[in-house]
Amino acid sequence: MTAINNINLASNKTATEEKTLDTLAASPLFGSISRGDLAGMLNCLKPKTATYEKSSYIAVEGEPFTGLGILTAGQASVIKETIAGTRTILTVLEPGDMFGEMVAFAACQSWPASVVAQTACAAVFLPPDKIVGGCASACPSHRQLTKNMLSILSERALRLHRKVEYLTIKSMRAKIATYLLEQYKTARKATFLLPLSRDSLADFLNVSRTALSREMGRMRDEGLLEFYRSSVKLKDIDGLKKFLE
Numbered sequence: 001m002t003a004i005n006n007i008n009l010a011s012n013k014t015a016t017e018e019k020t021l022d023t024l025a026a027s028p029l030f031g032s033i034s035r036g037d038l039a040g041m042l043n044c045l046k047p048k049t050a051t052y053e054k055s056s057y058i059a060v061e062g063e064p065f066t067g068l069g070i071l072t073a074g075q076a077s078v079i080k081e082t083i084a085g086t087r088t089i090l091t092v093l094e095p096g097d098m099f100g101e102m103v104a105f106a107a108c109q110s111w112p113a114s115v116v117a118q119t120a121c122a123a124v125f126l127p128p129d130k131i132v133g134g135c136a137s138a139c140p141s142h143r144q145l146t147k148n149m150l151s152i153l154s155e156r157a158l159r160l161h162r163k164v165e166y167l168t169i170k171s172m173r174a175k176i177a178t179y180l181l182e183q184y185k186t187a188r189k190a191t192f193l194l195p196l197s198r199d200s201l202a203d204f205l206n207v208s209r210t211a212l213s214r215e216m217g218r219m220r221d222e223g224l225l226e227f228y229r230s231s232v233k234l235k236d237i238d239g240l241k242k243f244l245e
Helices: 015-026 035-045 128-132 140-168 172-187 198-205 209-221 237-242
Strands: 002-004 048-052 057-059 068-073 076-081 087-093 114-117 121-126 191-193 225-228 231-234
Touching: 015 035, 015 068, 015 121, 035 128, 035 140, 048 057, 087 198, 121 128, 128 140, 140 172, 172 191, 172 198, 172 209, 172 231, 172 237, 198 209, 209 225
Parallel strands: none
Antiparallel strands: 002 048, 048 121, 057 114, 068 121, 076 087, 076 114, 191 231, 225 231
């Protein structure tokens, strides 16, 4: 891991620093804030940045919290691990996605879950007190930042509720059908790419990879779907919906 003290906001920014600024500008945390205003806000927020190699830990559950994180490059997973080493994927992070928000303003200042780099990654860490503490000039952009933070926390709570719902689904086929129909709703078309690998999807659904592959094979043979690697085509959407009843 290579740490960088601050994002360079001078006119001679490198291509990497320009890309980082673009990614942050597109992040929900900085929604409705112009790129120019964001550059000024970062001088106040004083974020720290770091890079990570593939498969390395960005954060480790139980270790001291180091700041509200935003992934600026690569892909990472937020996971829970048992003592036996079993992993359950809580969510997959893409550039612009945030992590650590659920503990950022809590009394317990330790990471509630681990974050692992799926590819080479870069992340920015923001001090939580700088986000809600406001700035000396009480600028509208900082008020927007606080509003965005509250909105994101609400959305995360709803997603956690959805994860709990998956755990209550007893049938593996119902879990698979539910997940595929959610991706269909997001993509708005019957053919789409799964955002998770087969191993990661098995972890997310809390089933074994072998059992997942076997069940998806059966669903294919029954004419419910087709798949090749990460591409899936839903052939019988009504048939899949019956498993949700």
